[in-house]
Amino acid sequence: MPDAKTVWLFRKRLTRAGAIETLLDRFDVTLRNAGYLLMSGQILDATLVTAPKQRNTNAEKADLRAGRIPQDWQDKPSKLSHKDRHARWTLKFTKAERQADGTIPATDLAILFFGYKSHVSIDRKFRLIRKWKTTDAAASNGARVKEGLLDKTNTASTVWTDTAY
Structure with a gap:
């Protein structure tokens, strides 16, 4: 599976x-x-x-709810590739x-x-x-x-x- x-x-x-x-x-x-x-x-x-459950900070959660990619993730493409934003x-x-x-x-x-x-x-x-x-x-x-x-x-x-x- x-x-x-x-x-x-x-x-x-x-x-x-x-x-x-x-x-x-x-x-x-x-x-x-x-x-x-x-x-x-x-x-x-x-x-x-x-x-997989995400371990995000409160600021990251607020950005995701607003439809934005957190700045820290934009600066680290490898971290962004491991995050499920949807x-x-x-x-x-x-x-x-x-x-x-x-x-x-x-x-x-x-x-x-x-x-x-x-x-x-x-x-x-x-x-x-x-x-x-x-x-x-x-x-x-x-x-x-x-x-x-x-x-x-x-x-x-x-x-x-x-x-x-």
Whole structure:
């Protein structure tokens, strides 16, 4: 399994080359030529991808939040190359596990998480990824629908999502 930096670098190279949409379009043509008609509904979901935690000073954090590169990093290109300026912190909520006596605690657990979200839209029948988007971990899932995460060529009206969408 590649680490977050490897995936990030690969995605950055594909994006810079303008190749992502071209690759997905070519894949779509290949599927249609093979007889796959992706029209059985869609499933949307997001997966959290861990990034290495950053050890930044308060001044560096303030610069990053404002969209600036800290001056100290600009003066040291090797330090800048090791810093992930796009990953963000978020809280992931999960259900508490059943106790030894069989009862379930009334409170959920909040887990602090640093990294990215990989949002995907798949065809329900064939489970093929149709659209995808990567955001920082704190980004809202629902906003991705407006940004084109749904596959408009899928003529089925049914869309399965969790409550975050």
